[in-house]
Amino acid sequence: MKYKVAFILLTVGILVLSACGNQTPEPVYAPETSSAVIETATIPKSTPAIEPAPTTEEATTEQTTTAAPTETQTVTQPPTTEAAETTTAAPQTKAEILKLYNNAVSQAFGRRASFTKKRTTNTLNYKDSPLLKPFKSYVVSFMGLDKEETIHVTAGTEHYERYLQQAKLTEADVSSAEYKPDANGGGTITLHVKSGSSSIDGGSDSVYAAPIDRSGIAVGSGDRGEWDHKTAQNAYDAIKDTYAGVKVEEDYSNAVIRAQVGADGALTGLDVDFDLHFIISKILGSTGNAQAHTTVHFTSFR
Numbered sequence: 001m002k003y004k005v006a007f008i009l010l011t012v013g014i015l016v017l018s019a020c021g022n023q024t025p026e027p028v029y030a031p032e033t034s035s036a037v038i039e040t041a042t043i044p045k046s047t048p049a050i051e052p053a054p055t056t057e058e059a060t061t062e063q064t065t066t067a068a069p070t071e072t073q074t075v076t077q078p079p080t081t082e083a084a085e086t087t088t089a090a091p092q093t094k095a096e097i098l099k100l101y102n103n104a105v106s107q108a109f110g111r112r113a114s115f116t117k118k119r120t121t122n123t124l125n126y127k128d129s130p131l132l133k134p135f136k137s138y139v140v141s142f143m144g145l146d147k148e149e150t151i152h153v154t155a156g157t158e159h160y161e162r163y164l165q166q167a168k169l170t171e172a173d174v175s176s177a178e179y180k181p182d183a184n185g186g187g188t189i190t191l192h193v194k195s196g197s198s199s200i201d202g203g204s205d206s207v208y209a210a211p212i213d214r215s216g217i218a219v220g221s222g223d224r225g226e227w228d229h230k231t232a233q234n235a236y237d238a239i240k241d242t243y244a245g246v247k248v249e250e251d252y253s254n255a256v257i258r259a260q261v262g263a264d265g266a267l268t269g270l271d272v273d274f275d276l277h278f279i280i281s282k283i284l285g286s287t288g289n290a291q292a293h294t295t296v297h298f299t300s301f302r
Contacts, residue, residue, distance in 0.1 A: 090181045097177040098169055101189050101259055104267040105167035105216035108301060112155040113267070115301045117163060119228055120148045121276070121294045129286035136288075142223070142238035143278045144230040145292045162226040164298075165216050169193070173211035185263030190256070191215075193274075197251035198232040202282070203240060206233060212255045217272050217296055228272070228296045235278065249279040270298035 091097045108115075123145045132139060140146055153163045174191050181187040196210035208231060213219040217228040223238040232248040239246055252274045260269035273295050281287040 090187060091179050094171050094177040097179045097189055098171060100261065100265060101191065102167040102169060104259060104261045104265055108267045109164050109166050112160055113301050114154045116150065116152050116299050118150045118297045121145050121292050123290060123292045125291040128288040131284045131286040132288050139280060139288045140290060143235050143290055145290060162224065163218050165218060167216035168214045173214060186261050189259045189261065193255035193257060195251065195253040199249040200232045200236045201247040202245045212252060212274060215257055215272060243283050245282050246280060247282045251277050267301050272296040
């Protein structure tokens, strides 16, 4: 009986095992967990995300970019008070005033400005020996006295330098310099130029020291009617063909320059005044002595 029961149980177990071996077992999967869920789980919500620190090069670049002003900021920023004062400040020292004057006159010459010029030389006093009295008009003429001339100069005027020249006055040339601003942003320059002199004896031993000739007025060699200041050399050149041995001495004094400049520093007007003194000797053993005043008036610069 025991053997029968055991046989039956064994047979049933074999059948059961056979049935199970023919079925494919269903796989069992763990619940899916996304990366987002994992990140949320690993980083608490209350803790802010920490970005990696920039490298030294990146930090430098970022600081430089942040510190530099944009183009708009640079344009719209108002000028500082110091810059505005520098732009509008009137010249104060002698050097500053002379620089303004020299630049104004030289710029007018450089661009060949048009202007009107009136030059007048009037004899104040004349003395001579009896032998020269009949020749007074002749002597006065070659000294350039008792003449008045008005000249209209344009950019196309031939020999422009015979009517206006560059100004090169130095501090040593003037005893004082003053600048007075006007309501239009320009002003008036007043210069007191030191006295000077020249002489020539029989065509030799020429001496020349004339600061006024560096003011921009017309000066030069030879006997030319265009020269505003006639030196001893100019007078000698006028008479040497008749009296080669003549001695001419010249000096000027009380020289004053007044120049008007606009807000842009351009020359708008110029007046030069000085007293002249001539001594002519060794003509027929006689001497002539003349004193005169010259005014050179420039207007209508454009």
